[in-house]
Amino acid sequence: MNLNDRQRKLLFAGLVxxxxxxxxxxxxxxxDGDSGDADDRPSAAATVPAGPTGPASPPPGIQxxxxxxxxxxxxxxxxxxxxxxxxxxxxxxxxxxxGTYRFDEDPKVYVGRLTGMVTDGLRGxxxxxxTSPGIQDDRRQKQIVAQGTxxxxxxxxxxxxxxxxxxxxxxxxxxxxxxxxDSKQYAVTVARDGGSLKxxxxxxxxxxQAGDTGDPG
Numbered sequence: 001m002n003l004n005d006r007q008r009k010l011l012f013a014g015l016v017x018x019x020x021x022x023x024x025x026x027x028x029x030x031x032d033g034d035s036g037d038a039d040d041r042p043s044a045a046a047t048v049p050a051g052p053t054g055p056a057s058p059p060p061g062i063q064x065x066x067x068x069x070x071x072x073x074x075x076x077x078x079x080x081x082x083x084x085x086x087x088x089x090x091x092x093x094x095x096x097x098x099g100t101y102r103f104d105e106d107p108k109v110y111v112g113r114l115t116g117m118v119t120d121g122l123r124g125x126x127x128x129x130x131t132s133p134g135i136q137d138d139r140r141q142k143q144i145v146a147q148g149t150x151x152x153x154x155x156x157x158x159x160x161x162x163x164x165x166x167x168x169x170x171x172x173x174x175x176x177x178x179x180x181x182d183s184k185q186y187a188v189t190v191a192r193d194g195g196s197l198k199x200x201x202x203x204x205x206x207x208x209q210a211g212d213t214g215d216p217g
Contacts, residue, residue, distance in 0.1 A: 078160045087190040087197050090117060091165040092150045094199045095186055098126075099148025099169045103139040107131045118199045119191070145174040153185065156205075162191035166205050 060075050074081045094117045101110050107130040115123055129135065138144070149170045156164040164187055171182045184204060191200035 077158060079158070079163065083197065084163070087163050088152055088165060090197055090199060091167050091188040091190050092152050093117065094202070095150035095167045095169040095188060096148045098202075099146055099150070099171045101130075101139070101144075101146055103142070103144050107136065119193050122199060122201060142175045143177070147172045156187055162189050162200060164189050 059077055062072070062075050074084070077084070079087065094114065097113050097117070100113075107127075110130055111123065111127045114126060118126065151168045151170070153166040153168055156166050158164075166185055167188050168183055168185045173180050173182055185206070186202050187205045187207075188199060189201040190197050193200070
């Protein structure tokens with residue numbers, strides 16, 4: 001079909017109007033950009049688990065030339081020097097307290113000593129382990145008494161909200177009157193929990209744990 005210039009211009013204008021009407025129709029007919037059953041599927045935001053609160057502000061960074069004799073490492077970290085020291089102290093105290101118990105002690109007293117150091121989730125895991133009949137029977141039968149201490153070894157990893165420490169727990173253990181020593185290295189994750197720092201997870205270090213789950217051992 002041969003069209004003159006006027007006819008081609010009219011045809012082009014008609015197509016433009018038609019496309020505009022189609023766009024308006026699609027916008028009105030589907031304002032949510034999806035089909036009617038979209039509410040039956042969880043959104044991506046709903047499936048993201050709650051986590052520790054992030055830092056109030058990013059690290060200040062360093063703009064001036066770096067001087068080896070005057071280098072402030074904490075300007076590059078998401079934790080201040082005070083927070084780092086608090087987290088390290090917490091990891092060390094937790095491992096020492098975790099390794100201290102008696103066969104004739106109420107397990108609720110043992111768990112109570114750890115409560116202020118750990119998140120609610122980890123507290124539940126520790127409580128289930130400490131109150132299990134098998135562990136309690138074994139400690140009573142062998143009359144186990146353990147006194148724990150801990151040594152900070154090194155930092156395994158640092159994230160925006162957490163620090164993973166490698167901590168060696170040492171125990172002086174008495175079983176049936178016989179004394180002995182025991183030690184084990186743990187990966188201990190200390191994370192922001194609201195306005196404080198808490199032990200979020202821990203596990204034997206040789207499992208390659210990244211600090212995201214807890215295991216009361």
